Amino acid sequence: MKTPVTSRSAIKTAFWISLVYIVFGAGWILFSDLALESTITDSVKLTRYQTYKGWFYVGITATLLFFLIYRAQMHVQGLYRRDPVTNLSRHYQFAAYLGQMLAQAKEQGKCVQLMYLDIDNFKAINSKLGFEGADGFLRTFAERLKASYLAEVLTARLGTDQFAVAVMSNQSTLQQERETQHLRECFHDAAARQNLDVTCCIGVAIAPNDASSGPELINAAQSALKAARQTGKGKVHLFNRALSKEENDRQALLEDLRATIASRSLSLVYQPQFDIAGARLTGVEVLVRWHHPRRGMVPPDKFIPLAEADNLISYISEFVVRRAAQELSEAGLLGTLIQRVSVNVSAKEFNTPQLMQLLTDSLRNAHQLAPYLQLEITETAALSNLPSSVVRMTKLKEHGIRFSIDDFGTGFTSLAMLKNLPIDEVKIDRLFVKDMQEHPKSQSIVAAISRMASDFGISVVAEGVETQSQLEQLALCGCQEVQGYLLAKPMAVQDLKVFVQALPQQPPQESAYSSYLG
Ligand code: C2E
Ligand code: MG
Ligand code: MG
Secondary structure (H helix, E strand, O other), X not given: OOOOOOHHHHHHHHHHHHHHHHHXXXXXXXXXXXXXXXXXXXXXXXXXXXXHHHHHHHHHHHXXXXXXXXXXXXXXXXXXXXXXXXXXXOHHHHHHHHHHHHHHHHHHOOEEEEEEEEEOOHHHHHHHHHHHHHHHHHHHHHHHHHHHOOOOOEEEEEEOOEEEEEEEEOOOHHHHHHHHHHHHHHHHHHHHHOOOOOOEEEEEEEEOOOOOOHHHHHHHHHHHHHHHHHHOOOOEEEOOOOOOHHHHHHHHXXXXXXXXXXXXXXXXXXXXXXXXXXXXEEEEEEEEEEEEOOOEEEOHHHHHHHHHHOOOHHHHHHHHHXXXXXXXXXXXXXXXXXXXXXXXXXXXXXXXXXXXXXXXXXXXXXXXXXXXXXXXXXXXXXXXXXXXXXXXXXHHHOOOOEEEEEEEOOOOOXXXXXXXXXXXXXXXXXXXXXXXXXXXXXXXXXXXXXXXXXXXXXXXXXXXXOOHHHHHHHHHOOOOEEEOOOOOOOEOHHHHHHHHHHOOOOOOOOOOOOOOOO
16 A cells, blocks of 8 residues: 655655755766866867756756656646545546546437445444554445446545446336445445445436436435435435335335344244154254234345345344254253254355354354254355355364255256265255156256265255155155155244154264364
């Protein structure tokens, strides 16, 4: 990072340049005169040569002066054009490029969507991290913007904690909402990288609907931002138009989710998993539940993606791990009747090192659960960067954590991933189980997965088993374990206790995963 220029250091630099100049100039006058006098004896010739020497000196100093002034001018202009902290455009450059983008959009019959972002309570970040740390966060966000937008997209820092992004888009409201969502995700990613719990407000204006020139568009986005900030933290506001119903619902749900997480009022259910041969209990999968006071039960498929997009997912995982450890050990089930506890980890969490670190910290705190823990990740999460997934998983496996690939077969699976990833289990997605009866090809896929997995020493669990005939077919395919409504639905811990105690007792098994998180 460049050292900031203070007036003291500027005076020091100027002083040294002047001193060098004085020494060089004095030396030149003294020695060049001496040299001329010792070589030229003719006084007319000597006067002429001294005049040439004077002109030469003026020429050199003028050239030097030219370059010094030119450099200083370029530096000042650069400061006008680019922000020295983030290297993003500043007002003047952004306004100029925005004008060009508007002209281009007009020619192509497109819109320009300007999103003006303001970080909520930036003062708190300054006091928490200090000015250098806060600048570091701004730089991380700027890097994230540069990495996730194409060169045609304009990005700028327009104030201490204000950024702007202008994209060319079509007239579709859906695409416009996606752009706003994408910007929020970039922001939350940067915050996650710095372990910061921080939100932002965004004002959105679209040309030509809301404005016809660059300055008008900037004004419109600024007033939308003002309106967003008046309604609270983490808000989006569209200029002059009510938010779409979908975005309104999203924001209301998100607000409720934040409150629910803060009051720790999510709850857990456990779905038992069984050995297909002897119907012996092999483990449980932990599933999170949200009973909303007005909306009723909100499915995880709806609120988990919301939590992922707004960086709340690690709070949910931390809650799930702690609560499961507490509930299962208080019920006296952990390590006795229940030997394996599977917890879902979202793709976003798995692929963000800082979030994985938070999860690892939660695992350390829930030490009674760690020896029995298995993390379920989806195959797309594991495949998004295979080499780094291998490193991350191997590290956690050293601490006794097992891994399962959830919803196996739904992503861009290559069976070869079974060879490369250090996994213990695959869970065949319930769509295959459902499809097996109508399509014999699905049955062949399940059989192939089971065969290959068992060759690699990986166990196979089929999920979503609802009928006896599915169970029989799975047994024929060589699948070892099952989970589904046929055998047990997800249930609260009290019901789980009654359920497992009523099962025919099996001799307690030695936990296969005995080492404890370091
Ligand atoms: P998943 O991990 O594949 O979980 C299995 C889902 O299948 C659960 O839905 C479960 O209730 C449902 N299920 C189990 N047996 C049957 C059956 O026989 N028939 C049918 N039709 N469904 C069955 P749920 O609880 O709604 O969870 C949905 C997804 O939400 C989960 O899919 C998982 O990806 C995610 N999820 C749930 N809890 C958590 C959590 O604590 N953290 C994270 N990151 N994701 C979670
Ligand atoms: Mg799962
Ligand atoms: Mg699944």
